[in-house]
Amino acid sequence: MSRFNDFVPHGVIPACLLPMHDDFSVDERSYRKHLRDCAIDGVTALTVNGHASEVHACTFDEQKAVLDLTMDEIGDELPVINGVYADGSHEAARIARMAEQGGASCLLVFPPNSMAMGGQLRPEMAIAHFKTIADATDLPMICFQYPMAGGLGYPFDTLIRVLEEVPTIVAIKDWINEPILHERHVRTLPALPRPVNVLTTHSSWLMSSLVMGCQGLLSGAGSVIADLQVELWRAVQDKDLARAQAANDRIYPLAQAFYAPPFLDMHNRMKEANHMLGRLPKAVVRPPLMKLSDTELTRIREALVASGLLSDRPAVAAE
Numbered sequence: 001m002s003r004f005n006d007f008v009p010h011g012v013i014p015a016c017l018l019p020m021h022d023d024f025s026v027d028e029r030s031y032r033k034h035l036r037d038c039a040i041d042g043v044t045a046l047t048v049n050g051h052a053s054e055v056h057a058c059t060f061d062e063q064k065a066v067l068d069l070t071m072d073e074i075g076d077e078l079p080v081i082n083g084v085y086a087d088g089s090h091e092a093a094r095i096a097r098m099a100e101q102g103g104a105s106c107l108l109v110f111p112p113n114s115m116a117m118g119g120q121l122r123p124e125m126a127i128a129h130f131k132t133i134a135d136a137t138d139l140p141m142i143c144f145q146y147p148m149a150g151g152l153g154y155p156f157d158t159l160i161r162v163l164e165e166v167p168t169i170v171a172i173k174d175w176i177n178e179p180i181l182h183e184r185h186v187r188t189l190p191a192l193p194r195p196v197n198v199l200t201t202h203s204s205w206l207m208s209s210l211v212m213g214c215q216g217l218l219s220g221a222g223s224v225i226a227d228l229q230v231e232l233w234r235a236v237q238d239k240d241l242a243r244a245q246a247a248n249d250r251i252y253p254l255a256q257a258f259y260a261p262p263f264l265d266m267h268n269r270m271k272e273a274n275h276m277l278g279r280l281p282k283a284v285v286r287p288p289l290m291k292l293s294d295t296e297l298t299r300i301r302e303a304l305v306a307s308g309l310l311s312d313r314p315a316v317a318a319e
Contacts, residue, residue, distance in 0.1 A: 004079040004105040009142055009171040010197055011044035012230050013081065014222025018053035019068065020284040022025045026062065026289045030280055037279055038223060039074050044216070044228035046074065047108055049083035049099075052220035052267045054086065055288040063095065067102040079105035081142065081218075087114045089129045093136035100137045108142045108173060108218070109133060114149040118138055123158040130166040140170040142199065142218070145185070147177040148158045155185065163189070163196050171197035173218045179208070186212045204259040207248040220266060221258055224273045225251060225309070250307045257303035268292060272300050277310060 016038055019030035038046055048070045049055045049063045058066070063083075082099035084107050088093040096107055112119075119125050133141065143162065146152040153176060154162065163169055166167060172189065176182050182202065189196040190213075197215035200206065206217065210233065222229050228251050235244035258269050271283040272292060285291070289296050292300075304310035 002074060003103075006047070007079040007105040007140065007302065008197065009045065009081065009106055009140075009199055009218070010205070011217075012042055012222065012226065012233050013045045013047055013216060013218040014038040014043060014226045014229075015047040015050045015052040015218060015220040016070075017220075017223045017267060017274065017280075018027050018058070018147065019280050019282065020270075020286065022282070022284060024286050026065065026069075027282070028069060030282075031066075031069060034274070034280065035070060035073045037274075039078055039205075040226050040230065042234065044192070044267040045079040045081055046070070046106070047081040047083065047218060049219075050110075051083075052223055052270070053083075054267065054286055054289070055083050057289075058221070060095065060098070064098050064102065064187075067099060071103045073157070079107040083108045084133065085110045087112045089264060092129065093133050096133045096139065100139050104139060106140050106142060106170075107133070107137070107146055110144045111146055111152040111154070111315075113152070118151070120148070120151060120153070120155055120158070123161055126154055126158055126162050127165055130162055130169065132167050134168050138168065140187055141166070141168050142171045143175050144173045145167050145176050146211050147175060147274065148181075149177075156181065159185075160188075160192075167194060168195065171199050172213070173199050173201050174214075175201045177202065182209065183212050186214055187304050190215065194305055198250040204255050206251060206255070207232060207244060218272060221251075221254065221277065221294065224258075224270050224277075225254060225268075225307075228307070250309075253303040253306035254309075257300050260299075265289070265292065265296075269296070269300055270296060273304060276301055276304055 016090040019027040082104040199218040200209040202209040232247040275283040
């Protein structure tokens with residue numbers, strides 16, 4: 001059971017990467033170090049078994065092992081949010097039960113890919129999915145709100161119904177990618193009779209999103225720049241525009257590099273950035289993700305230099 005029973009997701013929450021050996025097995029030693037690199041002062045929780053850790057390519061047993069390693073390393077110090085990534089609701093419930101038994105404090109529930117072909121027209125499907133998970137666990141949940149254009153985002157009215165009918169949803173991770181709708185979330189959800197926090201994951205325009213009034217951010221980029229995200233978050237909370245702009249000026253080159261097309265390589269790029277910074281010995285990703293081109297690696301290195309995180313001379317981690 002979690003030590004953080006009253007945890008409500010807020011503030012700066014990095015989504016952790018999953019270091020791997022050349023044979024694609026989990027590099028446990030590097031993973032433990034990576035957790036420590038992310039768990040800096042000002043971070044309020046860590047997220048595991050999400051997009052950043054290539055959950056799409058991990059088995060149930062591997063996800064359990066990742067959570068176990070996380071709890072052993074930092075579980076007494078920070079709340080841990082465990083991703084629930086499954087196409088079927090019953091499998092999602094199984095993952096949720098595992099996460100609760102493993103000591104997670106909260107769940108990040110991804111939309112089932114099976115809903116991409118018209119699920120937005122069937123709001124009862126989203127409600128049933130979350131209720132099935134809620135029936136399996138008492139852990140609080142974060143609803144991962146995807147862009148509408150891809151077919152996996154929940155229409156606004158559906159989202160409100162889900163939040164009303166599943167009271168253990170305490171926050172959304174907002175990736176709606178439409179500023180007008182994002183601001184509607186930010187203004188509406190915390191003002192509901194049962195307030196729901198909005199955690200932005202609009203990391204390519206983070207400052208703009210935060211100043212709308214989000215209650216926090218949950219971002220894979222935090223696996224590289226947790227310190228800059230904490231600085232930006234604190235500046236926004238203090239209403240210190242100059243300080244926020246200074247932090248954002250350092251984040252900007254990396255956001256441009258990480259979130260360039262193809263978007264699916266964003267966490268691949270973050271692994272490479274951590275390798276260049278000497279934090280990871282390798283930047284291995286599991287297929288179908290592939291090693292980045294030399295041109296792209298150069299672009300990431302230039303962004304690290306521009307952000308002030310790296311000198312012109314490369315650093316390489318020891319094995």
